[in-house]
Amino acid sequence: MAVYKRTYKNYAGAPTWTAWRFLVLTRFGLNRVFQSKMMILFVGACLFGPILCIAFVYLSHNPPFLAAFSIPANRLPPVNGRFFYFYSMVQGALAYLLAAFVGPSLISPDLANGAMPLYFSRPLSRTKYVAGKLIVLLLLLSLITWIPGSVVFLVQASVAGWDWTKANFWLEGSIVMGLVVWILVLSLIALALSAWVKWKIAAGALLLGVIFAGAGFGMAINSLMRTSYGSLIDLSQVVHTIWSDLFRYDTGTDMSVGSAWVVLGLVSALSVWLLARRIRPFEVIK
Amino acid sequence: MQAVIELDELRVTFGKRAILKDLSIALFSRNIGLLGPNGAGKSTLIHTLLGFCPADSGKARIFGHDIRTEMDQIRALVGYMPENDSLVADMSAVSFVRMMGELSGLPPEAALERAHEVLFYVGLGEARYRRLGTYSLGMKQLAKLAQAIVHGPRLLILDEPTNGLDPVARQRMIRLIREMKDSGEMHLLLSSHLLRDVEETCEDVLILKQGQIVHYSNLASERRANKRFVEIQTVGNDAGLTEALAGLGCECTAAGTGRFKMVLPEGFELREIYRVAAARDLQLRRLNYRRDTLEDIFLKAMEH
Numbered sequence: 001m002a003v004y005k006r007t008y009k010n011y012a013g014a015p016t017w018t019a020w021r022f023l024v025l026t027r028f029g030l031n032r033v034f035q036s037k038m039m040i041l042f043v044g045a046c047l048f049g050p051i052l053c054i055a056f057v058y059l060s061h062n063p064p065f066l067a068a069f070s071i072p073a074n075r076l077p078p079v080n081g082r083f084f085y086f087y088s089m090v091q092g093a094l095a096y097l098l099a100a101f102v103g104p105s106l107i108s109p110d111l112a113n114g115a116m117p118l119y120f121s122r123p124l125s126r127t128k129y130v131a132g133k134l135i136v137l138l139l140l141l142s143l144i145t146w147i148p149g150s151v152v153f154l155v156q157a158s159v160a161g162w163d164w165t166k167a168n169f170w171l172e173g174s175i176v177m178g179l180v181v182w183i184l185v186l187s188l189i190a191l192a193l194s195a196w197v198k199w200k201i202a203a204g205a206l207l208l209g210v211i212f213a214g215a216g217f218g219m220a221i222n223s224l225m226r227t228s229y230g231s232l233i234d235l236s237q238v239v240h241t242i243w244s245d246l247f248r249y250d251t252g253t254d255m256s257v258g259s260a261w262v263v264l265g266l267v268s269a270l271s272v273w274l275l276a277r278r279i280r281p282f283e284v285i286k
Numbered sequence: 287m288q289a290v291i292e293l294d295e296l297r298v299t300f301g302k303r304a305i306l307k308d309l310s311i312a313l314f315s316r317n318i319g320l321l322g323p324n325g326a327g328k329s330t331l332i333h334t335l336l337g338f339c340p341a342d343s344g345k346a347r348i349f350g351h352d353i354r355t356e357m358d359q360i361r362a363l364v365g366y367m368p369e370n371d372s373l374v375a376d377m378s379a380v381s382f383v384r385m386m387g388e389l390s391g392l393p394p395e396a397a398l399e400r401a402h403e404v405l406f407y408v409g410l411g412e413a414r415y416r417r418l419g420t421y422s423l424g425m426k427q428l429a430k431l432a433q434a435i436v437h438g439p440r441l442l443i444l445d446e447p448t449n450g451l452d453p454v455a456r457q458r459m460i461r462l463i464r465e466m467k468d469s470g471e472m473h474l475l476l477s478s479h480l481l482r483d484v485e486e487t488c489e490d491v492l493i494l495k496q497g498q499i500v501h502y503s504n505l506a507s508e509r510r511a512n513k514r515f516v517e518i519q520t521v522g523n524d525a526g527l528t529e530a531l532a533g534l535g536c537e538c539t540a541a542g543t544g545r546f547k548m549v550l551p552e553g554f555e556l557r558e559i560y561r562v563a564a565a566r567d568l569q570l571r572r573l574n575y576r577r578d579t580l581e582d583i584f585l586k587a588m589e590h
Contacts, residue, residue, distance in 0.1 A: 008407050008469050010438030011400060015391030018358060024388040028381075114372045118433060121336050121366035122389045123358040281338035 018123055025132030026139070033102055033140065042101065043144065046094045050148030053087060054155050061159035079156045080168070081247035084175055087149055088243050092182050095141045096211065099183075102140060103190025104203030106133045111278070112198040120281040130275055134187050141183035149175040174246040182239050185264050188271035195278035211235050228254045238263045288350055289314055290441060290473045291335065295344035298327075298334050305330045307497040308344065315504070317467050319484030320477040321584060322494035328477045329369065331494070332443055336366060348441060362391060365439030367430045369446040369477075375419030379405055382418060383433045390437035397436070404432040408462060424455035431462065441473045442466065448483050456483075463487045485580040493587040501587035508583055514550040515582075517541070519572035520563065530562045544571075547582075 033039055059065050060076045077083060110116060119129055153172050157165040190207055197203035214233045221230030231237045237253065241260040244251040289312040298306040306327045322328050333339045335346060337357040346353045351360045374382055380401050387397035405414040408428040413421070418429060427447060434442060447463065448456045464487055467474050478484055484491055485505065493501040520527070521544060528546065531538040535551035550556075556575070563570045 008404070008435065008466050010471060011392060011396065011436075012438075013393070013396055015362065016388070016393055018391070021389060021391065024385060028385050032377075109374050109376060113374050114368075114370050115374050116372075117336075117338070117366065117368045117370075118372050118386060118430075119389065120338065121361060121364065121368075122386070123361045123391065124389055281336070282333065 022124060022128035022132035023135070025129065026135040029106055029133060029136035030139065032105070033136065039101065042098065043140070046091070046098065046144035047148060049087070049090050049094070050144075050152060053148075053152045057152060057156045058159060079152075079160070081171060081174070082249045084149065084153075084171055085243055085247040085249045085251075087152065088145075088175070088178055088182075088247070089240070091145045091149065092179065092239065092243075095145050095179075095183055096186055098140060098144065099137060099186040099190045100204045100207040103137060103187070103207060104194045104197070104200040106136060107191055107194040107279070108198050108200050108203055111195060116279070117281050126276070126279045130191065130279060133191055137187035137190060138183060141186065142180075145183055146176050146179035149179060171247070174243075174248075178243045178246045181242065181264065185235075185239075185268055185271075188268050188275075192271035192274040192278075195275055231255050232259060232263050235263075235267065287314055289347070290316075290318070290349065291475065292347040292350075293344070294346070296334065296341055296346050297343045298330055298339055299342050300339075305497050306334065309497075309499055310344075311492065311499055311502060313490065313492065313502075315473075315488075315490035317474040317488040317490065318476070319488030319491040319505075320475060320494070321479070321481065321484055321491055321580075323588070324479065325496075326494040327497040328494055329445060330497075332366075332445055332475070332477060336361065336364065336443070363440045365434035365437065365442045367434040367442070367444045367447055369449060371426060373418040373421075373426055373429055373433075375417065377418055378415050379410055379418055379421070379429050379432070380414040383429070383436050386433040387436040392437055400436050400438075401432075404436050405429075407435075408432045409458065423450045424452065424458075427451060427455070427459060428462075431459070435466065435472075438472075440471060441475060444474065444476045444478075446478055446480075447476065448478070448480060460486050481580045481584055491580065491583065493584060495588060501583065503583065505580065505583075514552075514554070515575075516548050516550055516556075516559070517572075517574040518546050518548075518559065518563075518570060520544045520546070521569040521571055522567060524566070524568055527562065527566060527568065530566070531559070534558055534562070 057079055060073065060079075063073075066073055110119065120126070150172060153175060157168075189210060193203045193206050193210075194200075197206055211234075214235050215237070218230040218232070218234035218237065221233070222228055231253075232255070237255060238260045240251060241253045241255045241257060242264070244253060245257040245260075291311075291313040293309045293311050296306055296309040297304065309331070320328050320331065330339060334341055335348060335353060337353055337360070341353065348360045349363060351363075353360060377385075380398075383401040383405060384394075384397045387400055388394060392400060402411075402414065405411055408431050410425060410428050410432065413425060418426065421429060427449070431444075431447065434444070444463065448459050451459060460483065463474065463476070466472055467487065474487070476484060476487055488505065490502070490504050492499060524544060524546075528538045528540060531546075531548060535554065536548040538546055538548040541547045556573070559573065560570060
């Protein structure tokens with residue numbers, strides 16, 4: 001029967017598994033992100049750095065290539081903690097920009113259009129709603145941070161041999177942990193701002209401001225109060241401290257690693273609290 | 287027989303203000319109209335049943351599932367069409383309805399198929415690829431209805447479904463609701479302040495006032511019970527008319543200047559009214575012998 005001639009009837013098939021149903025939000029979220037050609041181009045551009053790194057690692061272990069261009073192998077920078085520290089700095093910054101572009105469009109349209117009652121009148125909890133949206137960002141940011149970073153490590157391991165891999169296996173853990181922590185914090189901040197600022201552009205600008213304003217205020221506090229505690233509100237400084245510890249590369253930061261972890265924990269907790277306050281089926285106006 | 291909705295001393299407060307005050311009732315009907323003036327607690331009752339507002343005390347069950355412990359099961363059985371605008375403006379109707387279907391438990395292919403079906407069913411077939419933000423108010427109401435029925439709920443909760451609709455769109459919405467209630471296993475809870483909507487679609491009516499149930503009845507039996515209902519309009523000095531008619535066994539009340547409503551006793555002859563009026567030199571301008579309307583039931587309930 002033609003679809004337009006059908007009358008209403010109930011769905012009689014088996015339902016999907018409730019526990020993973022929130023991933024529907026992730027799928028639709030990713031679909032909406034990749035509807036924008038600009039976003040596809042940007043994600044592609046973000047992978048340019050890792051591709052260069054892979055090419056560098058491969059060619060630096062390719063004697064015919066080095067001989068052809070008369071490049072002495074010992075003059076090339078080694079692939080070590082320092083290498084991956086700078087890799088994380090570049091890809092972490094790009095992840096921050098991507099989070100600022102994508103994050104605001106995840107929750108703010110639902111809130112601005114009053115769609116929350118429709119989501120929560122279904123078997124979907126607030127936690128699952130946030131998880132579904134969070135995974136959109138985590139997947140996107142993973143795609144340009146720790147996943148290509150791990151590929152760079154694997155390529156280096158494959159060309160440098162077992163001895164190098166055994167001695168530097170900790171690097172893989174540092175790549176994954178350092179970048180996963182960063183993208184998790186970024187994603188939580190982006191979602192929290194998306195939940196509180198209904199205007200997408202303002203939410204994106206605010207996320208950019210969080211880092212730049214934090215850095216500015218931190219410097220101002222440090223110079224006015226003649227202290228170093230101001231750096232604790234500079235998120236980029238905080239994460240660089242953690243990366244420098246994880247990649248065993250001394251950047252000369254005077255912030256303790258413990259306090260940097262505490263700051264990231266507090267920022268994440270604050271973001272979760274903001275999300276919990278905002279993600280509700282309906283707004284209670286006092 | 288299992289109750290569709292069962293309330294047992296249900297109490298909901300916002301801050302210190304009690305919005306629902308110890309509601310107790312079991313609703314068995316297929317189609318239940320929820321009526322009440324603004325602020326009566328209709329939307330709060332719906333929100334509580336959907337788990338949006340926590341109940342302070344008491345119990346509520348939908349198809350036997352407790353709202354405190356079995357909310358996921360309840361939400362799987364319910365379709366909800368909210369009163370306010372709630373569609374994501376930059377999504378197409380088919381994409382949005384499909385997403386809502388999948389969130390309700392439909393597999394992706396089935397959700398897509400049913401999204402097309404329900405959009406055709408509600409009359410948005412030709413506009414299903416358009417962004418929801420470009421829809422008119424009437425189309426948005428229909429799209430909200432489509433997302434509420436895409437997964438085939440057992441209980442459809444409609445909160446003011448005809449709000450803001452022009453007469454043609456309203457008639458279409460009412461026809462769809464009636465078709466759905468007649469078509470299968472679906473139960474209906476329709477909240478509205480428009481008495482006509484409830485009268486045209488529901489069998490039972492629950493009236494709330496200030497967070498309390500002031501009336502619950504079956505509309506058909508109410509009408510049967512009040513079949514000898516008369517309204518008259520007089521010109522002249524009508525002092526003592528109410529007492530004279532009451533003396534003949536009528537329940538008579540003044541309903542404005544020169545207007546009276548009365549319920550006639552069994553065996554009462556209408557000519558008695560003319561006789562009483564003639565005896566008082568009153569002109570009888572109008573005499574309506576009619577069934578009790580929902581408006582009368584509602585107004586009576588509001589007097590409590």
